[in-house]
Amino acid sequence: MEDIRICYMGDSFVKGIGDPNKLGWAGRLSYISQNSERNITNYNLGVRGDTSADILARWESEAKVRLPHFSINCVVFSFGVNDTIVENGIARVAIAQSMKNLRDILGVAKVKYNTLMIGPPPIDDERQNISIKSYDEAYASVCNMLGVNYLSIFDKLINDEVWMEEVRNNDHAHPRENGYDILSQYIYDWSGWWFA
Template identity: 45%
Template sequence: MTVVQVNTEDPGEQPEPDVRVCFIGDSFVAGVGDARHLGWTGRLAARSHAQGHALTAYNLGIRRDTSADILRRFRAECTPRLPAGSHAGVVLSFGVNDTMNESGVTRAASEASVSHLRELLTQLGKSGWPALMVGPPAVDDDAHNERIISLDALLEAECARHSVPYVGVVRQMQDHDVWRREVREGDGAHPGAGGYDALAALLRPTWDSWLAALRAGQPSIQ
């Protein structure tokens, strides 16, 4: 008897890509203040997954981290999570801690913050990991917000030089009623679930475009 094997697979069907994203940054990346423990990173990842765009998301946010701290640790933390063969990318976010005044001086000078970002983007490019940058949000301190706004412009300009998409959020969050109220009622810096909902909604269009390019194995376009 001759046994005929029939291939039931659709030749046009492509396997799902192994999409992995490291979110690396500070306490806002970690989602501090959110009783649901999602923050904006978890909300973006969960919504994309629910829409059929599966991914593995790694939250690498650490409280009080500055750009210098992130530069020191990003490669050791991202490398084992973003193996060769995966559709791997990195989302960066920092700046509030850099601009925090301690003993009359900021924790990092603006020039240093930009230099750290430049080195991060250079190393990410060499590693072949597309990057997306989310700017620092607003806090409940007008003077601190002015320093954040100043740094935000510098970080955005540096990302433009590297053709890396950047989403500035400080001015929008400074004027957002829910964000302002939750930050004020909280610790003065971090919102609750409603604030992170608002921030995730602001980031969603750029995130969706960036993630689609990552899934397709294409470079991100600003």
């Protein structure tokens, strides 16, 4: 049986905020990826409020203690929404800096681990969604340049009635369990996912 370790690094969407079952998409994804030939250990390292700068500062040390040399080691990154939050008239992390942070993260990660990036999802704020979409496109460009598989989820989810309804009816940012079900299945069905 394969010993597979997956670190999910990111923000509150990775953590699964809003999910009463406390699984989020990461927990669901690991569950549906498990089979008789795979022993998957998942580490949810999502931190509410984290930006790309926060993840850059912590990801490597957190992955190192969880991913031993004898296992199949994977890191899935997902962040960006918090970078777009406007404070005092400017984004918490400007798009150019956010792209640099992503380059710095992935430049190291892809050498050490199997690495994927999942883009930021839409929320219930039209103005912020314009920014999120721009960051999503920028992240896709960085990943393409570095040869890291990237899954953009923005367009799919902004057009998904269940996702958007749960976001609106919850806290205007995070879905409930049905939204996370949809997202985890979308990632599982993606050709870039390792364990379908």
